[in-house]
Amino acid sequence: xxxxxxxxxxxxxMNTLDSKKMSTIELVNKNLAKRYRAETRFRxxxxxxxxxxxxxxxxxxxxxxxxxxxxFMQTYVQLEVHMDADRLxxxxxxxxxxxxxxxxxxxxxxALRLEFSAVNSRGDKRKLYRLVSNGAGxxxxxxxxxxxxxxxxxxxxxxxVDDDIDTYVKSRGNLSSAPSENAFTGRLSELQIGWVERLxxxxxxxxxxxxxxxxxxxxxxxELAGIRGAxxxxxxxxxxxxxxxxxxxxxxxxxxxKYAKKNAFTEFIEVNINNLAAVPSIIYGLLxxxxxxxxxxxxxxxxxxxxxxxxxxxxxxxxxxxxxxxxAVPPSIEEAAMGIGASKMQVILHHVLPLAMPGMLTGAIIxxxxxxxxxxxxxxxxxxxxxxxxxxxxxxxxxxxxVQIFLWSDSPERAFVEKTSAAIMxxxxxxxxxxxxxxxxxxxxxxxx
Amino acid sequence: xxxxxxxxxxAIMVSVAYMFGRGRSISMADTSQGGYRNLNSLPFYYGMLTxxxxxxxxxxxxxxxxxxxxxxIDNLVVAQxxxxxxxxxxxxxxxxxxxxxxxxxxxxxxxxPDAYLVTAAQxxxxxxxxxxxxxxxSVLLLGILLSLFAWTRIRPEQKARVxxxxxxxxxxxxxxxxxxxxxxxxxFSVIFExxxxxxxxxxxxxxxxxxxxxxxxxxxxQVGGSGSFGAVPLFVGTLLISAIALVIAVPCGxxxxxxxxEYASNTVRTYVKPMLEILxxxxxxxxGFFAALTVAPFIRNLGETFGMSVSSESAxxxxxxxxxxxxxxxxxxxxDVITAVPQSLRDGSLALGSTKSETIKQVxxxxxxxxxxxxxxxxxxxxxxxxxxxxxxxxLAARMTANxxxxxxxxxxxxxxxxxxxxxxxxxxxxxxxxLGLMLFLVTLVLNYFALYVVKKYREQYD
Numbered sequence: 001x002x003x004x005x006x007x008x009x010x011x012x013x014m015n016t017l018d019s020k021k022m023s024t025i026e027l028v029n030k031n032l033a034k035r036y037r038a039e040t041r042f043r044x045x046x047x048x049x050x051x052x053x054x055x056x057x058x059x060x061x062x063x064x065x066x067x068x069x070x071x072f073m074q075t076y077v078q079l080e081v082h083m084d085a086d087r088l089x090x091x092x093x094x095x096x097x098x099x100x101x102x103x104x105x106x107x108x109x110x111a112l113r114l115e116f117s118a119v120n121s122r123g124d125k126r127k128l129y130r131l132v133s134n135g136a137g138x139x140x141x142x143x144x145x146x147x148x149x150x151x152x153x154x155x156x157x158x159x160x161v162d163d164d165i166d167t168y169v170k171s172r173g174n175l176s177s178a179p180s181e182n183a184f185t186g187r188l189s190e191l192q193i194g195w196v197e198r199l200x201x202x203x204x205x206x207x208x209x210x211x212x213x214x215x216x217x218x219x220x221x222x223e224l225a226g227i228r229g230a231x232x233x234x235x236x237x238x239x240x241x242x243x244x245x246x247x248x249x250x251x252x253x254x255x256x257x258k259y260a261k262k263n264a265f266t267e268f269i270e271v272n273i274n275n276l277a278a279v280p281s282i283i284y285g286l287l288x289x290x291x292x293x294x295x296x297x298x299x300x301x302x303x304x305x306x307x308x309x310x311x312x313x314x315x316x317x318x319x320x321x322x323x324x325x326x327x328a329v330p331p332s333i334e335e336a337a338m339g340i341g342a343s344k345m346q347v348i349l350h351h352v353l354p355l356a357m358p359g360m361l362t363g364a365i366i367x368x369x370x371x372x373x374x375x376x377x378x379x380x381x382x383x384x385x386x387x388x389x390x391x392x393x394x395x396x397x398x399x400x401x402x403v404q405i406f407l408w409s410d411s412p413e414r415a416f417v418e419k420t421s422a423a424i425m426x427x428x429x430x431x432x433x434x435x436x437x438x439x440x441x442x443x444x445x446x447x448x449x
Numbered sequence: 450x451x452x453x454x455x456x457x458x459x460a461i462m463v464s465v466a467y468m469f470g471r472g473r474s475i476s477m478a479d480t481s482q483g484g485y486r487n488l489n490s491l492p493f494y495y496g497m498l499t500x501x502x503x504x505x506x507x508x509x510x511x512x513x514x515x516x517x518x519x520x521x522i523d524n525l526v527v528a529q530x531x532x533x534x535x536x537x538x539x540x541x542x543x544x545x546x547x548x549x550x551x552x553x554x555x556x557x558x559x560x561x562p563d564a565y566l567v568t569a570a571q572x573x574x575x576x577x578x579x580x581x582x583x584x585x586x587s588v589l590l591l592g593i594l595l596s597l598f599a600w601t602r603i604r605p606e607q608k609a610r611v612x613x614x615x616x617x618x619x620x621x622x623x624x625x626x627x628x629x630x631x632x633x634x635x636x637f638s639v640i641f642e643x644x645x646x647x648x649x650x651x652x653x654x655x656x657x658x659x660x661x662x663x664x665x666x667x668x669x670x671q672v673g674g675s676g677s678f679g680a681v682p683l684f685v686g687t688l689l690i691s692a693i694a695l696v697i698a699v700p701c702g703x704x705x706x707x708x709x710x711e712y713a714s715n716t717v718r719t720y721v722k723p724m725l726e727i728l729x730x731x732x733x734x735x736x737g738f739f740a741a742l743t744v745a746p747f748i749r750n751l752g753e754t755f756g757m758s759v760s761s762e763s764a765x766x767x768x769x770x771x772x773x774x775x776x777x778x779x780x781x782x783x784x785d786v787i788t789a790v791p792q793s794l795r796d797g798s799l800a801l802g803s804t805k806s807e808t809i810k811q812v813x814x815x816x817x818x819x820x821x822x823x824x825x826x827x828x829x830x831x832x833x834x835x836x837x838x839x840x841x842x843x844x845l846a847a848r849m850t851a852n853x854x855x856x857x858x859x860x861x862x863x864x865x866x867x868x869x870x871x872x873x874x875x876x877x878x879x880x881x882x883x884x885l886g887l888m889l890f891l892v893t894l895v896l897n898y899f900a901l902y903v904v905k906k907y908r909e910q911y912d
Contacts, residue, residue: 035804039804039805046708049702050725053701251624256625278827286883286886291634373731373732375732379865380869406737409734409841421738427732
């Protein structure tokens with residue numbers, strides 16, 4: 001009792017003491033400014049972290065585009081090329097063998113010697129020859145095959161230059177002005193730069209759209225390397241992945257949503273699916289290596305194998321999104337169908353699936369986009385090989401776009417940096433198209449009940 | 450017939466079987482007794498039943514055939530090789546068989562191959578042709594026989610619908626079970642190889658050894674490392690890079706989620722949220738390129754201006770970029786759990802006079818904490834398993850250091866470097882990659898399972 005009284009008097013004493021110093025409202029008011037400052041600070045942290053994320057996004061895109069845009073142009077040099085039949089050793093223009101074996105590079109060398117007649121020493125000549133690309137001869141061959149009557153004539157041709165020259169010309173800035181300070185010379189000698197500058201001043205070096213980049217496969221020479229092989233490989237791999245993962249994923253989703261009873265087995269399947277969705281992708285590569293390659297003896301590096309591995313990887317994503325789409329279909333529709341005598345399979349195939357299809361497709365596209373950008377598991381199963389030929393089917397050795405990016409980014413040649421960035425731009429382009437399609441599908445077709 | 454033509458032929462056969470089955474059921478329907486109505490099921494089901502009888506056994510036969518074809522053909526060809534060759538070790542025999550396969554496909558490089566190889570190649574080609582022919586014949590025969598069998602059994606009182614729906618359900622069940630098969634396959638592949646590895650290297654050395662240099666000499670007489678497989682430096686490197694990533698991603702992702710869900714207007718949210726999610730959609734190889742060519746040199750130059758020596762493959766660069774990659778992951782998970790906190794809790798706090806930030810800090814976040822922890826664990830598992838960024842931007846040398854400016858290596862980097870390219874399959878060097886894979890799988894499995902459990906429990910709390 002006394003205790004209680006004591007505490008009571010203590011409390012009132014405290015109150016009177018406080019109110020002497022400051023009333024509650026004054027206390028609140030005193031701290032208010034501080035609390036508002038904390039509020040503003042907290043908001044600023046939020047804005048700052050969103051800003052940081054968006055800044056990184058911008059930096060990434062500007063960096064890639066800044067590095068890669070120049071790869072869509074390719075430098076050519078104008079030369080007077082004499083299609084000398086003797087030098088080419090072509091006696092019969094209709095003979096395919098002779099055409100294939102002819103020394104086109106020699107003709108180009110001759111054209112260069114003619115152009116720079118002051119160059120005499122052996123070493124300098126070798127430098128001179130390095131102005132044009134090793135692959136420039138192929139274009140001459142194609143030209144001669146198309147127009148056989150060019151044999152023996154002299155014509156002014158635009159010839160592909162070497163990657164070092166290409167990088168220099170692109171980094172020196174505007175072609176009509178003097179070279180900029182930070183032009184990248186790399187392995188070029190003063191002499192070669194002098195020649196290039198002379199050609200530029202004569203308006204005989206020009207940048208043209210790089211069709212090669214989209215038309216050919218990989219190459220060790222940056223100026224000859226293209227992404228067609230990788231794109232075709234990606235397309236075949238994606239076809240296999242889509243053809244397997246979509247039907248299987250939808251079937252599994254239907255089973256789990258419409259047939260599975262709530263028991264331990266179903267629970268086990270669900271736990272497995274959820275875990276597989278979060279397993280690191282590289283583990284699927286190990287699975288492909290140990291089971292599909294070692295055990296089932298599938299050949300390495302083929303889109304079929306890549307597609308199988310990516311199917312296993314994307315299945316959880318597709319199953320989860322398909323289940324969400326099936327769940328979104330109102331039960332009343334099913335009940336109505338059952339009420340007029342439809343069987344379970346009829347209810348599913350005639351009513352649930354068509355209504356859930358847009359949602360399922362959206363999920364499938366997102367899963368495909370994920371698979372298209374995936375690299376690590378494909379490295380494990382040998383899709384990292386250097387392959388020049390453009391694949392023609394799902395059993396041809398091939399590489400895919402992200403792996404091609406990885407391969408090129410490892411190459412020491414400076415010119416591959418822009419190729420890599422350009423390949424990234426193409427890959428991101430595909431991904432943006434797929435995601436836009438998914439968003440569009442969702443907005444356009446998905447019904448809200 | 451090659452495989453694709455055979456599949457096309459099978460597809461045609463199945464559709465023909467469907468049409469015949471359907472036709473027979475219609476013709477059996479007695480028009481005097483009301484036509485279709487005296488059939489047990491719709492004609493579609495009779496057609497489907499016939500088609501299933503044709504398709505399923507044929508597909509199973511093809512799958513079985515392709516699984517065993519190579520082994521049987523190889524054995525047949527090996528049996529014809531000279532005695533001396535047959536007695537070679539399995540590795541050398543594999544090389545010989547490779548040469549034979551190459552010759553059979555017409556890829557002869559260099560000298561004229563030995564006569565026995567040419568004969569073997571010829572027999573390989575002929576056996577392959579025979580096998581293909583036999584497969585075609587048996588698939589077509591089996592398909593036709595079974596369709597005929599199903600076709601003759603069609604009766605109006607046959608319960609076609611029940612049977613077809615049963616088959617439909619079984620197929621769906623098999624598809625769902627693929628998830629289990631995949632998990633088992635992963636476990637089987639990593640555990641099997643890891644056990645072999647642990648026979649050569651004791652598991653305690655692997656788990657607690659502090660020196661990692663997997664280079665082993667291939668031949669006995671060769672000078673080279675004896676190989677040591679202490680994985681602790683790899684674990685340290687992985688943890689270092691993941692920790693840097695989480696230090697970036699967790700505050701940033703969390704604050705973004707809080708701002709977007711509590712402060713931002715609807716317009717801001719509809720534009721900013723998808724933009725942040727672009728970060729999650731960018732392939733990791735692109736981040737790797739960005740880290741290796743832009744961020745790492747930038748950090749090195751920055752360090753040099755302050756007089757610090759920074760490795761060009763610093764853990765900081767890889768961790769930083771990985772952190773940026775995980776921001777949207779953390780942010781969307783946190784967004785989910787924050788929006789799940791009941792509005793009444795916020796209203797109560799605001800009514801007591803607290804400011805918005807006080808409400809968030811003292812009411813919303815404590816309420817959402819289990820979900821946020823789950824999200825952070827999922828993000829950690831993501832960071833540990835991330836491969837391409839570290840392969841491209843982190844180093845290869847296994848170093849035990851906590852200094853983010855030095856280069857470290859991670860578990861995933863080692864798996865990739867050990868397994869890319871051609872290796873002999875049973876050396877400890879190759880097998881160690883599977884042991885690392887097992888560790889990675891187990892750690893991420895535990896993290897995921899725990900995270901999903903926490904998130905699930907949390908969801909139930911407010912449902």
